[in-house]
Amino acid sequence: MPDGAPVSAVEETYTISQLAEAFELTPRTIRYYEDEGLLTPRREGQQRVYTHRDWARLKLIMRGKRLGFTIAGIKDFLDLYEVGDAQVPQMRFLLASARDRITTLEQQLRDVQQTLVDLKEIEGLVVDHLARRGALDA
Amino acid sequence: MPDGAPVSAVEETYTISQLAEAFELTPRTIRYYEDEGLLTPRREGQQRVYTHRDWARLKLIMRGKRLGFTIAGIKDFLDLYEVGDAQVPQMRFLLASARDRITTLEQQLRDVQQTLVDLKEIEGLVVDHLARRGALDA
DNA sequence: CTCTGTCTTTACGTTTACGTAAACGTAAGG
Protein backbone atom coordinates (compact mmCIF):
# COMPACT_ATOMS: atom_id res chain seq x y z
CA MET A 1 0.00 0.00 0.00
CA PRO A 2 2.08 2.92 -1.25
CA ASP A 3 1.30 6.31 0.11
CA GLY A 4 4.25 8.30 -1.14
CA ALA A 5 6.57 7.99 -4.08
CA PRO A 6 7.05 4.75 -5.99
CA VAL A 7 9.89 2.60 -4.73
CA SER A 8 11.08 0.51 -7.63
CA ALA A 9 12.16 1.62 -11.05
CA VAL A 10 9.33 -0.27 -12.75
CA GLU A 11 6.39 2.11 -12.52
CA GLU A 12 3.90 0.66 -10.07
CA THR A 13 0.41 0.49 -11.51
CA TYR A 14 -3.12 -0.12 -10.23
CA THR A 15 -6.38 -1.41 -11.59
CA ILE A 16 -9.55 0.55 -11.15
CA SER A 17 -10.82 -1.70 -8.40
CA GLN A 18 -7.55 -1.48 -6.49
CA LEU A 19 -7.87 2.29 -6.49
CA ALA A 20 -11.53 2.00 -5.59
CA GLU A 21 -10.82 -0.15 -2.57
CA ALA A 22 -7.89 1.96 -1.45
CA PHE A 23 -9.96 5.14 -1.42
CA GLU A 24 -13.27 3.55 -0.47
CA LEU A 25 -14.89 4.55 -3.72
CA THR A 26 -16.68 2.53 -6.39
CA PRO A 27 -15.22 1.97 -9.85
CA ARG A 28 -18.21 3.87 -11.15
CA THR A 29 -17.12 6.94 -9.22
CA ILE A 30 -13.57 6.73 -10.53
CA ARG A 31 -14.82 6.46 -14.11
CA TYR A 32 -17.06 9.42 -13.44
CA TYR A 33 -14.05 11.45 -12.35
CA GLU A 34 -12.42 10.50 -15.61
CA ASP A 35 -15.46 11.67 -17.56
CA GLU A 36 -15.16 14.98 -15.74
CA GLY A 37 -11.49 15.25 -16.64
CA LEU A 38 -10.04 14.75 -13.16
CA LEU A 39 -8.17 11.58 -14.11
CA THR A 40 -6.68 10.44 -17.43
CA PRO A 41 -5.36 6.90 -16.99
CA ARG A 42 -3.60 5.28 -19.90
CA ARG A 43 -5.10 2.19 -21.54
CA GLU A 44 -3.77 -1.30 -21.96
CA GLY A 45 -6.14 -2.76 -24.47
CA GLN A 46 -9.41 -1.46 -23.20
CA GLN A 47 -8.45 -1.59 -19.54
CA ARG A 48 -7.47 1.44 -17.52
CA VAL A 49 -4.03 1.54 -15.99
CA TYR A 50 -3.41 3.93 -13.11
CA THR A 51 -0.05 5.12 -11.80
CA HIS A 52 1.11 6.79 -8.61
CA ARG A 53 0.32 10.07 -10.28
CA ASP A 54 -3.36 9.14 -10.40
CA TRP A 55 -3.04 7.98 -6.82
CA ALA A 56 -1.76 11.40 -5.79
CA ARG A 57 -4.51 13.11 -7.74
CA LEU A 58 -7.12 11.00 -6.01
CA LYS A 59 -5.74 12.03 -2.66
CA LEU A 60 -6.22 15.66 -3.65
CA ILE A 61 -9.69 14.87 -4.96
CA MET A 62 -10.71 13.30 -1.66
CA ARG A 63 -9.39 16.26 0.24
CA GLY A 64 -11.35 18.58 -2.00
CA LYS A 65 -14.47 16.55 -1.34
CA ARG A 66 -13.97 16.76 2.41
CA LEU A 67 -13.77 20.51 1.98
CA GLY A 68 -17.10 20.54 0.16
CA PHE A 69 -15.73 21.51 -3.25
CA THR A 70 -17.66 20.59 -6.38
CA ILE A 71 -16.13 18.26 -8.94
CA ALA A 72 -15.63 21.17 -11.32
CA GLY A 73 -14.01 23.13 -8.51
CA ILE A 74 -11.69 20.25 -7.78
CA LYS A 75 -10.75 20.05 -11.44
CA ASP A 76 -9.72 23.71 -11.47
CA PHE A 77 -7.88 23.07 -8.26
CA LEU A 78 -5.96 20.14 -9.72
CA ASP A 79 -4.93 22.27 -12.67
CA LEU A 80 -3.13 24.55 -10.25
CA TYR A 81 -0.80 21.70 -9.36
CA GLU A 82 0.12 21.28 -13.02
CA VAL A 83 1.44 24.77 -13.47
CA GLY A 84 4.86 23.81 -14.81
CA ASP A 85 4.24 23.97 -18.52
CA ALA A 86 1.96 26.97 -18.69
CA GLN A 87 2.43 30.10 -20.78
CA VAL A 88 2.29 33.59 -19.34
CA PRO A 89 -1.40 34.38 -19.93
CA GLN A 90 -2.37 31.01 -18.57
CA MET A 91 -0.12 31.62 -15.59
CA ARG A 92 -1.81 34.91 -14.85
CA PHE A 93 -5.12 33.12 -14.87
CA LEU A 94 -3.87 30.37 -12.58
CA LEU A 95 -2.44 32.93 -10.22
CA ALA A 96 -5.79 34.67 -9.98
CA SER A 97 -7.55 31.34 -9.41
CA ALA A 98 -5.11 30.37 -6.69
CA ARG A 99 -5.61 33.68 -4.93
CA ASP A 100 -9.39 33.41 -5.14
CA ARG A 101 -9.20 29.95 -3.72
CA ILE A 102 -6.95 31.14 -0.92
CA THR A 103 -9.49 33.81 -0.01
CA THR A 104 -12.36 31.35 0.29
CA LEU A 105 -10.19 28.89 2.17
CA GLU A 106 -9.26 31.54 4.69
CA GLN A 107 -12.95 32.22 5.23
CA GLN A 108 -13.52 28.51 5.59
CA LEU A 109 -10.70 28.34 8.11
CA ARG A 110 -12.40 31.00 10.24
CA ASP A 111 -15.72 29.18 9.90
CA VAL A 112 -14.27 25.87 10.98
CA GLN A 113 -12.50 27.40 13.94
CA GLN A 114 -15.58 29.28 15.11
CA THR A 115 -17.75 26.20 14.72
CA LEU A 116 -15.28 24.18 16.74
CA VAL A 117 -15.42 26.79 19.49
CA ASP A 118 -19.22 26.64 19.44
CA LEU A 119 -19.39 22.87 19.49
CA LYS A 120 -16.87 22.50 22.27
CA GLU A 121 -18.83 24.97 24.36
CA ILE A 122 -21.98 22.98 23.71
CA GLU A 123 -20.15 19.80 24.57
CA GLY A 124 -19.07 21.36 27.87
CA LEU A 125 -22.61 22.44 28.66
CA VAL A 126 -24.04 19.02 27.97
CA VAL A 127 -21.37 17.19 29.91
CA ASP A 128 -21.94 19.55 32.81
CA HIS A 129 -25.69 19.07 32.65
CA LEU A 130 -25.38 15.30 32.59
CA ALA A 131 -22.88 15.39 35.45
CA ARG A 132 -25.29 17.30 37.69
CA ARG A 133 -27.74 14.50 37.18
CA GLY A 134 -25.12 11.88 37.85
CA ALA A 135 -25.82 10.56 34.37
CA LEU A 136 -22.36 10.75 32.90
CA ASP A 137 -21.52 7.05 32.77
CA ALA A 138 -21.48 4.82 29.71
CA MET B 1 -29.23 46.07 9.94
CA PRO B 2 -29.17 44.17 13.20
CA ASP B 3 -26.43 41.71 13.63
CA GLY B 4 -26.62 41.01 17.33
CA ALA B 5 -29.40 41.14 19.89
CA PRO B 6 -32.54 43.19 19.41
CA VAL B 7 -32.39 46.66 20.86
CA SER B 8 -35.94 47.69 21.65
CA ALA B 9 -38.47 45.84 23.77
CA VAL B 10 -40.83 45.35 20.83
CA GLU B 11 -39.54 42.23 19.07
CA GLU B 12 -38.06 43.24 15.74
CA THR B 13 -39.48 41.20 12.88
CA TYR B 14 -38.63 40.62 9.23
CA THR B 15 -40.49 39.62 6.10
CA ILE B 16 -39.24 36.81 3.94
CA SER B 17 -37.84 39.16 1.32
CA GLN B 18 -36.03 41.22 3.90
CA LEU B 19 -34.29 38.09 5.11
CA ALA B 20 -33.66 37.04 1.53
CA GLU B 21 -31.97 40.28 0.65
CA ALA B 22 -29.95 40.40 3.86
CA PHE B 23 -28.48 36.95 3.27
CA GLU B 24 -28.43 37.10 -0.53
CA LEU B 25 -30.86 34.24 -0.88
CA THR B 26 -34.17 33.95 -2.70
CA PRO B 27 -37.49 33.66 -0.83
CA ARG B 28 -37.80 30.24 -2.45
CA THR B 29 -34.66 29.10 -0.69
CA ILE B 30 -35.89 30.35 2.67
CA ARG B 31 -39.20 28.55 2.23
CA TYR B 32 -37.26 25.45 1.29
CA TYR B 33 -35.31 25.64 4.52
CA GLU B 34 -38.64 25.81 6.31
CA ASP B 35 -39.84 22.70 4.49
CA GLU B 36 -36.69 20.97 5.68
CA GLY B 37 -37.33 22.06 9.25
CA LEU B 38 -34.46 24.53 9.57
CA LEU B 39 -36.76 27.51 10.19
CA THR B 40 -40.21 27.72 11.79
CA PRO B 41 -41.45 31.31 11.49
CA ARG B 42 -44.77 32.20 13.05
CA ARG B 43 -47.64 33.28 10.82
CA GLU B 44 -49.63 36.50 10.69
CA GLY B 45 -52.56 35.57 8.54
CA GLN B 46 -50.82 33.52 5.88
CA GLN B 47 -47.65 35.56 5.90
CA ARG B 48 -44.46 34.43 7.54
CA VAL B 49 -43.01 36.55 10.31
CA TYR B 50 -39.34 36.11 11.18
CA THR B 51 -37.59 37.23 14.36
CA HIS B 52 -33.96 37.73 15.36
CA ARG B 53 -33.94 34.09 16.32
CA ASP B 54 -34.53 33.10 12.69
CA TRP B 55 -31.88 35.64 11.73
CA ALA B 56 -29.37 33.93 14.01
CA ARG B 57 -30.32 30.51 12.66
CA LEU B 58 -29.82 31.72 9.11
CA LYS B 59 -26.35 32.90 10.03
CA LEU B 60 -25.57 29.40 11.26
CA ILE B 61 -27.13 27.92 8.13
CA MET B 62 -24.93 30.05 5.88
CA ARG B 63 -21.86 29.07 7.82
CA GLY B 64 -22.81 25.43 7.48
CA LYS B 65 -23.19 25.88 3.75
CA ARG B 66 -19.77 27.48 3.44
CA LEU B 67 -18.41 24.41 5.22
CA GLY B 68 -20.07 22.15 2.66
CA PHE B 69 -22.64 20.59 5.00
CA THR B 70 -25.85 19.19 3.59
CA ILE B 71 -29.17 20.70 4.57
CA ALA B 72 -29.95 17.65 6.70
CA GLY B 73 -26.54 17.96 8.31
CA ILE B 74 -27.17 21.59 9.08
CA LYS B 75 -30.51 20.70 10.64
CA ASP B 76 -28.84 18.25 13.03
CA PHE B 77 -26.25 20.88 13.72
CA LEU B 78 -28.88 23.50 14.58
CA ASP B 79 -30.50 21.08 17.00
CA LEU B 80 -27.28 21.08 18.97
CA TYR B 81 -27.76 24.76 19.72
CA GLU B 82 -31.20 24.02 21.17
CA VAL B 83 -29.96 21.72 23.85
CA GLY B 84 -31.56 23.50 26.80
CA ASP B 85 -34.80 21.58 27.12
CA ALA B 86 -33.58 18.08 26.35
CA GLN B 87 -34.00 15.00 28.48
CA VAL B 88 -31.12 12.76 29.45
CA PRO B 89 -31.35 10.19 26.64
CA GLN B 90 -31.70 12.96 24.09
CA MET B 91 -28.74 14.72 25.69
CA ARG B 92 -26.59 11.64 25.33
CA PHE B 93 -27.47 11.54 21.68
CA LEU B 94 -26.70 15.23 21.19
CA LEU B 95 -23.40 14.80 22.96
CA ALA B 96 -22.42 11.99 20.63
CA SER B 97 -23.48 14.04 17.61
CA ALA B 98 -21.49 17.02 18.79
CA ARG B 99 -18.41 14.90 19.28
CA ASP B 100 -18.77 13.29 15.86
CA ARG B 101 -19.08 16.69 14.32
CA ILE B 102 -16.04 17.92 16.20
CA THR B 103 -14.03 15.01 14.83
CA THR B 104 -14.90 15.74 11.23
CA LEU B 105 -14.35 19.45 11.76
CA GLU B 106 -10.88 18.81 13.10
CA GLN B 107 -10.14 16.79 9.98
CA GLN B 108 -11.53 19.62 7.91
CA LEU B 109 -9.33 22.06 9.79
CA ARG B 110 -6.24 20.04 8.89
CA ASP B 111 -7.41 19.82 5.29
CA VAL B 112 -7.94 23.55 5.00
CA GLN B 113 -4.58 24.32 6.55
CA GLN B 114 -2.73 21.89 4.30
CA THR B 115 -4.51 23.18 1.23
CA LEU B 116 -3.60 26.73 2.16
CA VAL B 117 0.03 25.70 2.48
CA ASP B 118 -0.12 24.04 -0.94
CA LEU B 119 -1.80 26.98 -2.62
CA LYS B 120 0.53 29.55 -1.15
CA GLU B 121 3.48 27.54 -2.35
CA ILE B 122 1.95 27.38 -5.82
CA GLU B 123 1.30 31.10 -5.67
CA GLY B 124 4.93 31.68 -4.81
CA LEU B 125 6.12 29.52 -7.70
CA VAL B 126 3.89 31.28 -10.19
CA VAL B 127 4.84 34.75 -9.00
CA ASP B 128 8.48 33.77 -9.21
CA HIS B 129 8.07 32.36 -12.67
CA LEU B 130 6.30 35.48 -13.91
CA ALA B 131 8.93 37.69 -12.30
CA ARG B 132 11.74 35.95 -14.17
CA ARG B 133 9.98 36.85 -17.35
CA GLY B 134 9.40 40.39 -16.22
CA ALA B 135 5.71 39.72 -16.62
CA LEU B 136 4.52 40.60 -13.16
CA ASP B 137 2.71 43.86 -13.90
CA ALA B 138 -1.06 44.37 -14.12
C1' DC C 1 -14.40 -25.10 -24.58
C1' DT C 2 -16.84 -23.42 -20.75
C1' DC C 3 -16.90 -21.04 -16.56
C1' DT C 4 -15.60 -17.41 -13.53
C1' DG C 5 -13.88 -12.96 -12.46
C1' DT C 6 -12.78 -8.48 -13.66
C1' DC C 7 -12.93 -5.26 -16.76
C1' DT C 8 -15.65 -2.36 -20.31
C1' DT C 9 -19.60 0.89 -22.35
C1' DT C 10 -24.30 2.62 -22.52
C1' DA C 11 -27.99 4.40 -20.43
C1' DC C 12 -31.64 5.22 -17.43
C1' DG C 13 -32.64 6.13 -12.26
C1' DT C 14 -32.01 8.82 -7.83
C1' DT C 15 -31.14 12.37 -4.37
C1' DT C 16 -30.13 17.08 -3.12
C1' DA C 17 -30.97 21.87 -3.35
C1' DC C 18 -32.97 24.64 -5.13
C1' DG C 19 -35.16 27.43 -9.97
C1' DT C 20 -39.18 28.61 -12.35
C1' DA C 21 -43.81 29.07 -13.77
C1' DA C 22 -48.79 29.20 -12.72
C1' DA C 23 -52.47 30.79 -10.21
C1' DC C 24 -54.26 33.05 -6.38
C1' DG C 25 -54.74 36.31 -1.78
C1' DT C 26 -54.29 40.89 0.09
C1' DA C 27 -53.03 45.60 1.34
C1' DA C 28 -51.70 50.23 -0.46
C1' DG C 29 -52.01 53.85 -3.91
C1' DG C 30 -54.05 56.52 -7.63
Add this chain to the structure above:
DNA sequence: CCTTACGTTTACGTAAACGTAAAGACAGAG
Protein backbone atom coordinates in the same frame (compact mmCIF):
# COMPACT_ATOMS: atom_id res chain seq x y z
C1' DC D 1 -62.21 49.83 -9.15
C1' DC D 2 -57.84 48.74 -11.16
C1' DT D 3 -53.07 48.23 -10.85
C1' DT D 4 -48.91 47.24 -8.48
C1' DA D 5 -46.25 44.99 -5.10
C1' DC D 6 -45.49 41.47 -2.21
C1' DG D 7 -46.92 37.47 -0.28
C1' DT D 8 -48.81 32.52 -0.73
C1' DT D 9 -49.19 27.28 -2.46
C1' DT D 10 -48.53 23.68 -5.88
C1' DA D 11 -45.90 21.49 -8.96
C1' DC D 12 -42.89 20.46 -12.54
C1' DG D 13 -37.86 21.32 -14.09
C1' DT D 14 -32.77 21.01 -13.45
C1' DA D 15 -27.75 20.34 -12.40
C1' DA D 16 -24.56 17.63 -9.74
C1' DA D 17 -22.77 13.29 -8.30
C1' DC D 18 -23.08 9.39 -8.52
C1' DG D 19 -26.12 4.31 -8.27
C1' DT D 20 -27.71 0.59 -10.82
C1' DA D 21 -28.84 -2.61 -14.28
C1' DA D 22 -27.79 -4.60 -18.92
C1' DA D 23 -24.82 -6.61 -22.07
C1' DG D 24 -20.54 -7.58 -23.90
C1' DA D 25 -14.82 -8.17 -23.99
C1' DC D 26 -11.15 -10.95 -22.35
C1' DA D 27 -7.80 -13.64 -19.53
C1' DG D 28 -6.96 -17.62 -16.71
C1' DA D 29 -8.60 -22.15 -14.37
C1' DG D 30 -10.34 -26.53 -14.94
